[in-house]
Amino acid sequence: MRGRLLALLIVVVTAVLITVGTLWPIQSASAMAGTSPRSLNGSSGSASPQAAAQSLLQAISRRNWGAAYAALANKSEFSETEFVRDLTGSYTSLRSYATLDGFDLSPLRAASDEAQFQANLNWSSVVGTFQDVRNLRVIKAGDRWQVVWPIDREPKIPPQVIPVNYLRWDVIYRGAQDDWGTQDVESPHVRIVDMHPVDRGGGTVILGELLNEDVVPAFVTVKATLLAKDGSALATEDSFEKISHILLPKQVTPFRIDFKNVRLAQVDNVRIEPSSTLVAASADPVIGVESQKLNPLPLPSLTGQLVNQSGQVVNITHVLSTFYDNRGQIIWVADQYTNRALLPQTPVPFSISYPADLADKINNYRVVTSTFSVGRFQ
């Protein structure tokens, strides 16, 4: 009897939710589903400024570049190719493979013939999400509304020669036919130079720094095991992406290992196991991190610009930051991937968020980058 009542209740609640969702859909969901107020006349515009902006973002989310471009009011200012490059990047980057997961439109101002919205575009990529904020101006053309797209052209690098002395390491490993006495090349020597467990959000976080003290490049990982008072292992995790895996000689990387389900009070000891493998690597490109600045609450972040000082295009850059207190102790490690390619000598902004409660404690920070270029192994 009780089971039937429960089943009936579930059916009724589901029906109510479907009705509510149909009658009052959320903005981005309806747009993504293609049920938002439609463009009245395809490319010529929409009946309201909000509908025009939604219609445009909906076309972008479907990667229907032709329809999106056709709906713009300022088509004469740029070509469709430039419009697509603005959204997906001129060079291969995280943007090239990202999908628009959703968007929010916030009205900024409205008049009889013009309105302005702030559009927060939430893109989804293989390494997480990133946000793109655009201010959209919507103007009335006749009885229709059209969006003036704020084109963001990637700078073009003038043709030039940038001399670079490339430096790379190649490795000859032991072969299957070698005598048993033939030793393989020695693994790089790495050393943990700092390690600090902290209690964070009911879990334990291991923060630290790892140094490659050898003269060859290393592929590094750090594994940590939390031990209880009786010596038993509570949990084992590794640093995964919160580390720069390729370390050149004398390079230091921060690392962060999260244990979400173990409280620090349970931990008696921590066993850290850094591992290193000798890998072929390149010493280029060199990335400068400039204009670093800590931004206060309510959105605490470390912002700056990445400058590719080499001559090749960097497709994906991983930015890692270590935050220190006034005693020089590590209090947080955070990271971010840039969603645009780094062109030579062209600054690209980055922003790394950190927990709000650490804002008062952070005294200094250090930023490192690791890069990936298409067609190169690093």
Add this chain to the structure above:
Amino acid sequence: MKERTILLSVSIMAAAMQLAAAESGGLQVPRTVEAGSAFSITTSASSKAVLYIVSPLQVLRRDVEPGASVDIGSGALHNAGHYLALLVGPSSTEKAEFDVVAASQPASVSFLAKPSRLPVNLPEGISGVAYVFDVFRNLVLKPMPVSFKLSDSGTPQTRSVATRNGVAWVKMNSAPKAGAAQFQVSVGSVANKRVVQQVPGDPCNLRMSARRSGERVVVETEPVRDCSGNAVSDGTIVTFTQTYNGRSEATVDVPLKRDVARTELPAREGSVISVATGVVMGNEIRLGGR
């Protein structure tokens, strides 16, 4: 296949031990035989018999005619060790024991040299271990002089050590000068070689200079060397950090190329640029005044 041979050998040896307890004599074998050499076994068999030669690694079977000797050809017995010869006739079994020893001429040497890479100026930092084998890969147990030679750009280090139970080992110092050293071992006419990289130590006296270039400042280290004067390996990361009011404003990790690291930073008045590599700090430069 090898396991089956060993199993068969052990079974035959166990059975032979029981029989041998009752019967012996008449079977004449050399006390020691060099691995791979030919030899003869004289028997006193009065009727047809079968001769088994057994060791943990090898088994031979030969039919024996009455009164004939058995010739074991060159290369037939090649594993060094203790052997048992059993002559099994219709009514009796005879037994004899002998040893096969490694050939006296070394044919190969296995060479373990560790580590493959180490800092310069490390006393007894390099170890070399040589195992001497004959042509059949038997360890040559007879003491033999082994020569170790570590050659780099300086004076080579040479040691001669006699093998003990087939093994010889040495420890050698790494040279004060960086570079690839050839570590060679030789026994008679046989030699083997390994490469040991002698690498520079930590940088010593890291210094940089700066010069303005418009809105930028170009910073460049002096050639980076270790405390023995060796150029620190190219590719070593040098970190330039620009701080303003104690906070980091710009950071660049630059690899050494041709002994120097060079980069550009914003020329901000009052900022301080520092240089470091690994855990070694260099000098600081303050831009302009405040």
